[in-house]
Amino acid sequence: MxxxxxxxxxxxxxxxxxxxxxxxxxxxxxxDISQSITGGYFHMMMIVDMxxxxxxxxxxxxxxxxxxxxxxxxxxxxxxxxFQAMHRI
Amino acid sequence: xxxxxxxxETNRMIEEANLDVxxxxxxxxxxxxxxxxxxxxxxxxxxKITKTAENLVSVGEEISGRYGIPIVNKRISVTPIAICAAAxxxxxxxxxxxxxxxxAKEVGVNFIGGFSALVQKGxxxxxxxxxxxxxxxxxxxxxxxSSVNVGTSRSGINMxxxxxxxxxxxxxxxxxxxxxxxxxxKLVVFCNAPDDNPFMAGAFHGVGETDTVINVGVSxxxxxxxxxxxxxxxxxxxxCETIKKTAFKITRVGQxxxxxxxxxxxxxxxxxxxxxxxxxxxxxSIAEIFQEMGxxxxxxxxxxxxxxxxxxxxxxxxxxxxSFVGGLSGAFIPVSEDHGMIEAxxxxxxxxxxxxxxxxxxxxxxxxxxxxxDTSASTISGIIADEMAIGxxxxxxxxxxxxxxxxxxxxxxxxxxxxxxxxxIMPVNGASCQDFVxxxxxxxxxxxxxxx
Numbered sequence: 001m002x003x004x005x006x007x008x009x010x011x012x013x014x015x016x017x018x019x020x021x022x023x024x025x026x027x028x029x030x031x032d033i034s035q036s037i038t039g040g041y042f043h044m045m046m047i048v049d050m051x052x053x054x055x056x057x058x059x060x061x062x063x064x065x066x067x068x069x070x071x072x073x074x075x076x077x078x079x080x081x082x083f084q085a086m087h088r089i
Numbered sequence: 090x091x092x093x094x095x096x097x098e099t100n101r102m103i104e105e106a107n108l109d110v111x112x113x114x115x116x117x118x119x120x121x122x123x124x125x126x127x128x129x130x131x132x133x134x135x136x137k138i139t140k141t142a143e144n145l146v147s148v149g150e151e152i153s154g155r156y157g158i159p160i161v162n163k164r165i166s167v168t169p170i171a172i173c174a175a176a177x178x179x180x181x182x183x184x185x186x187x188x189x190x191x192x193a194k195e196v197g198v199n200f201i202g203g204f205s206a207l208v209q210k211g212x213x214x215x216x217x218x219x220x221x222x223x224x225x226x227x228x229x230x231x232x233x234x235s236s237v238n239v240g241t242s243r244s245g246i247n248m249x250x251x252x253x254x255x256x257x258x259x260x261x262x263x264x265x266x267x268x269x270x271x272x273x274x275k276l277v278v279f280c281n282a283p284d285d286n287p288f289m290a291g292a293f294h295g296v297g298e299t300d301t302v303i304n305v306g307v308s309x310x311x312x313x314x315x316x317x318x319x320x321x322x323x324x325x326x327x328x329c330e331t332i333k334k335t336a337f338k339i340t341r342v343g344q345x346x347x348x349x350x351x352x353x354x355x356x357x358x359x360x361x362x363x364x365x366x367x368x369x370x371x372x373x374s375i376a377e378i379f380q381e382m383g384x385x386x387x388x389x390x391x392x393x394x395x396x397x398x399x400x401x402x403x404x405x406x407x408x409x410x411x412s413f414v415g416g417l418s419g420a421f422i423p424v425s426e427d428h429g430m431i432e433a434x435x436x437x438x439x440x441x442x443x444x445x446x447x448x449x450x451x452x453x454x455x456x457x458x459x460x461x462x463d464t465s466a467s468t469i470s471g472i473i474a475d476e477m478a479i480g481x482x483x484x485x486x487x488x489x490x491x492x493x494x495x496x497x498x499x500x501x502x503x504x505x506x507x508x509x510x511x512x513x514i515m516p517v518n519g520a521s522c523q524d525f526v527x528x529x530x531x532x533x534x535x536x537x538x539x540x541x
Contacts, residue, residue: 032090047091058154077157079155082157085342086095087098
């Protein structure tokens with residue numbers, strides 16, 4: 001299953017590093033990354049492949065949320081399906 | 090592949106505009122539980138509900154976690170109890186209601202709907218017994234919701250039932266008078282009640298339905314409002330297009346959740362109910378949409394037109410987003426559950442009469458309206474009759490969920506708490522309709538119902 005990780009918050013050093021470390025620990029492969037910074041606000045999305053991960057989806061989501069709290073940004077992991085459903089016919 | 094802007098848009102809808110899936114409602118047929126012994130019947134319905142809906146709540150939570158969208162309520166609707174209990178020789182309906190309540194608590198759903206009777210053309214003995222038991226049943230249970238269909242466009246209006254329900258609403262008000270008559274918030278009187286409505290308090294599992302089914306109600310007045318704020322001052326064409334596109338996106342999420350729930354629970358998908366259902370939260374209000382459209386507040390001249398347009402565009406946008414649309418589908422206008430409606434009512438801009446006009450073009454009816462506790466039973470029956478007539482003549486669903494607040498009057502306020510909110514007590518026209526509602530019998534179906 002493909003997951004979308006989105007990060008929203010004030011930009012600072014180490015956000016991507018922390019997220020990537022966690023993903024590699026769970027055997028989650030990053031397929032694509034894009035980001036933009038507007039007015040000091042950091043928006044990032046990652047498309048990840050959860051296929052090789054043995055950790056259940058909501059556990060990874062919870063750990064990412066905790067990393068976000070530590071960094072003072074909001075990090076969400078959602079199934080790609082919700083975005084496909086809403087924005088693609 | 091999705092892009093960053095789309096992800097930001099979806100997540101803003103969820104986080105800033107209160108986008109949620111309002112309810113996953115599992116419809117369960119209880120027809121196969123029928124038995125002549127009421128106690129055996131109750132055991133059977135308890136077992137069937139708790140077994141069938143065992144995983145409903147956990148599945149709802151898992152889907153919510155996977156998509157990052159709140160699924161606010163998980164609920165159950167059952168076959169109208171007056172029908173399934175028809176075989177019982179000596180049914181105690183308030184005991185049956187308690188059994189439903191226990192089953193709801195066991196599986197963790199917050200409401201169970203279907204303590205209902207369909208009496209549009211006449212009442213069977215068991216229908217009458219169920220209606221008679223409503224005050225006791227709803228005052229002694231917590232999660233049971235009741236509805237009675239008293240009219241359809243094909244059958245006319247059963248005025249005997251309308252009269253009886255006026256009295257029962259008063260009794261229910263008194264029995265739950267210590268809690269601002271909250272019992273009345275769990276009873277809906279319908280004309281043209283849909284068989285597949287997932288929303289409470291009026292949900293029941295129709296007799297033409299399959300054994301079990303998943304129906305999903307979407308919501309999102311805040312999303313529509315925030316989309317409209319981006320096109321402020323534009324003409325009606327732009328306004329309508331914006332509502333349609335937004336409704337499409339909201340409904341697609343509902344469709345996804347419904348399909349996933351259906352797959353995980355192994356229960357067929359029924360319908361998506363495309364409803365804009367407000368909550369008392371700021372930014373989750375139908376009245377705020379009216380304000381964004383250019384009205385000072387709900388109830389101002391132009392409100393009926395605004396609501397008609399909103400209701401129609403929501404359907405047009407949502408229809409293509411779902412494989413099956415049903416239920417009530419449209420904009421709800423409950424007073425106590427919408428802070429903008431509450432404020433308009435408190436300011437005197439929104440009256441019962443204006444609400445009645447609005448119900449001609451909204452998806453349901455007079456919903457969650459608090460009236461003085463001394464409103465007579467016949468006046469309540471008169472209000473129900475008016476609302477049923479609107480539904481019957483216009484071939485639409487209409488409903489009445491009035492709360493005569495025991496011991497309180499105009500200027501005071503009823504507090505229900507949670508999603509049910511609070512409501513200012515609105516004045517009611519004091520002229521009598523007693524001799525009219527007491528005539529008895531039926532109002533025949535309108536001429537345009539004879540379509541065969």
